[in-house]
Amino acid sequence: MTRLDRYIFRQLVVALLAVTIGLAALVWLTQSLRFIELVLDRGLSFLVFIELTGLLLPSFFAVILPITTFVVTLFVYVRLAADRELVVMRAAGLSQWRLARPALGLATIAAGLCYALNLWLVPVTQASFRAWQFEIRNQLAAILVQEGVFSSIGDDLTVYARYRDRDGTLRGILIHDARERGAPVTILAEAGRITPGPNGPRVTLENGQRQQIDRVPPPADAAPGTPPSTRLNVLSFSENSVDLARTRGGTQDGERYRNAQERTLDELLNPDPADRIPDRDLRRFRAEAHQRLASPLNAIGFGLVALATALAGQFRRHGGGIRLFTGIAVVVALLALGLMVGNLAARQNSMIPLIWVNALAPGVLACWVIAGLPGLPHGLGRRRPRPAQAEGAGPA
Template identity: 55%
Template sequence: MASASLFRHPLTRLDRYILRQVLVSLISVTLGLVALIWLTQSLRFVELIVNRGLSPFVFLRLTVLLIPSFVAVILPITTFVVVQFVYQRLAGDRELTVMRAAGQSPLALAKPTLILSMGVCLLCFWLNIWVVPSSFAAFREYQFEIRNRIAAFLLQEGVFTPIAANLTVYVRKRDQDGTLHGIMVDDERSPEDQATIIAEAGRIVPGPLGPRVILFNGTRQELDAKTGRLNLLTFSENVINLAETSSDADSRFRDDSEVSIHDLLHPPHDEVRAQDIPKWRAEAYRRLAEPLTVISYALVALASVLTGAFRRHGGLARPLIGVAITVSLVALGLAVNNVASRNSLWLPLIWLHAIAPGVLAAWLLLRRQRMRVPVSPPLAATGGG
């Protein structure tokens, strides 16, 4: 009851002071880490600009679509780091000493951070349930479109253009209407059916798996891997798929990262194999449970600083233990998600991992272990006359 009444009271000036420090630090650290992760992850898309001649706008659009997923992943960790750092600095500057001397209990000192962590938890719910799946779907759709339709504007006159690692196209001339002249295609996508195709003219047309080129008046040369003979085929018209793969495996299938919660819990039978159903359900549970780790990690940080024996100058033992516990929880979360994605019987562990550490840390904060400065016995009790 005391804890409930504590949260019904308006924020005091001391609460706003702590809340402001934690909030500013959280925004700064989160933005810094997101920028760092964005920079490292975006390096793999630089090849699209350097080697394939795409505009910086395409690069920016691709990488920006990944930012919501970065934020959703790092917010629980940055919340712990910021809470641990701010309260440890308050202890090092003896501000916690003054606050405790003024009668502030551990729960009262934790109140502004708990309010902030609840807000961050709601933000993570919004990201995990709506924003991240939508951004992932847009990212994969745009990536698929670039990868399989890029040949329409990559082909340049007089240049051997690598459409993929095993597909190279040369065009001698390209008219304004899109007609190609003097075409040579080196196709090694199938190890058993490697071919070199030469044609007088051609035209690029869209196809279900990506762009296709219709070749006119040419020859197809194939080397028989078994006999070593060179087979020569003359054609008046031939169609070649310019997508990175010539099989139907490159068709667009949704990944569990871009599917809604409803579809994850009720996977479409025509889209998901039976062995992948536990993986989809584990993803749904992870999205719903992961935001709760924000509160749990914040409580672990608070418990590591505000509980135990009181020291005027703070201490490093408990904060280091809190860091070790949180690192172990992050690693344990990865293991739990991996196990649950293989067997649905372990799905409750996802909730247990998200909630149990916070419950234990909250219990430690609620214990009546308020350390007070010892008071000297009154003079009357000494018997002096």
């Protein structure tokens, strides 16, 4: 690496660290606001909050690193062009690819970091995060129930207690259980106690009613298209128990179902048949595996797009805005296209090759632009000489 390479590379690295850390901190701050309630209202310590939200940072870095690589490369090279430093370097005999070498090295390092994050660190941290979140919602459900508050345990279970005695007995209990699809249950009880169970805490209720709305199919002689009727079933009981740990995030036996983000690459491509994973999730797993392998290449592709934007034209201190806007618009369009292609591939695995096209095509086209658009006619691929230069040119 020459002295000029080190000069440009040092500016790129410093800017990349500053922009990536700053943007990751901003994203972390916005995402962590939804966990503040665990500290303020649920009684968990601030250290647990920091550790829980810190597990989200690797996934943030994996997403924003290709974007910050583009931003930093574009900013540094445009500034070098505006300060006429690139003009001096070209006058010294440096070609386009020699000028691009520091940025290509930075983009390669960023892609390597993204591969380490996607293939190792992100699945580990996501598994730890979701396991911890599942434990807080289920195994620690006892501390989530507060007197005089409608406490949501997961997305489908709500518990209300009018007050709590000194011995821990809950009085005036209302439970709305929507964990069974299409059959929500409302339970009213005079008293209850939270006790440990085999799969987590459960509440033992005394002297109450269990209300459930059932759908009754129309009789056989009903007219076609007759909607089913509903019937309210009320069951009085002297003692009943409700499992607070069996939420929608787990299975019937209390085990937690792991989604695609927390599975390793081998588990995504070769899932265990004993898990009985639905076909819909199998399609998502295959799309997620290819997304992990292809998305780090965006760091190189976006870096090449930034180089094509900065090196293919001349920037002045008060000009070049259209070219800058074009480069930024291209990356924004690529990001939107990547989201669309990822969703399509998750539904139909036949669209998976589009993930690789979206990751490789921008870099290939940017290389073509940096090389001077070879293959195009002379008037399209290169700029025509100025009239003064044409008149001054004599016969060979």
